[in-house]
Amino acid sequence: MDIKKQIHTKLSTINDSIVSNLIFTFIKDKNIAYSENKNGIFFNVSLIDNKLAGELLDYINTISKTNNTSEIDNIIIPEKKKSPPKKKKEKVIYKDYKINSLESKILSFSFQ
Numbered sequence: 001m002d003i004k005k006q007i008h009t010k011l012s013t014i015n016d017s018i019v020s021n022l023i024f025t026f027i028k029d030k031n032i033a034y035s036e037n038k039n040g041i042f043f044n045v046s047l048i049d050n051k052l053a054g055e056l057l058d059y060i061n062t063i064s065k066t067n068n069t070s071e072i073d074n075i076i077i078p079e080k081k082k083s084p085p086k087k088k089k090e091k092v093i094y095k096d097y098k099i100n101s102l103e104s105k106i107l108s109f110s111f112q
Helices: 003-013 017-028 050-065 099-109
Strands: 033-039 038-042
Touching: 003 050, 017 050
Parallel strands: none
Antiparallel strands: 033 038
């Protein structure tokens, strides 16, 4: 079977997101042209040269069989920006002060 058909067949059977992310990392590292939208990552297998197609097929076979944790650590996943936590308003506690009549008269002018 043609290498490129084997790649297509293998990719259509992959359901694991970790393996998919590893394959995407391989595609980016090897500068394979791809496009991306909300439905996923797309690249044209027929445009890849045979040597690179062989490498990609070997890589897909390797990571499909074994879950290589060292490769998983190399995945670049963008972090979601976290909004800063909202500050809670502290309840203001007022103290009772005893004031004399002059202070009371002065303060009364500030409320008019």
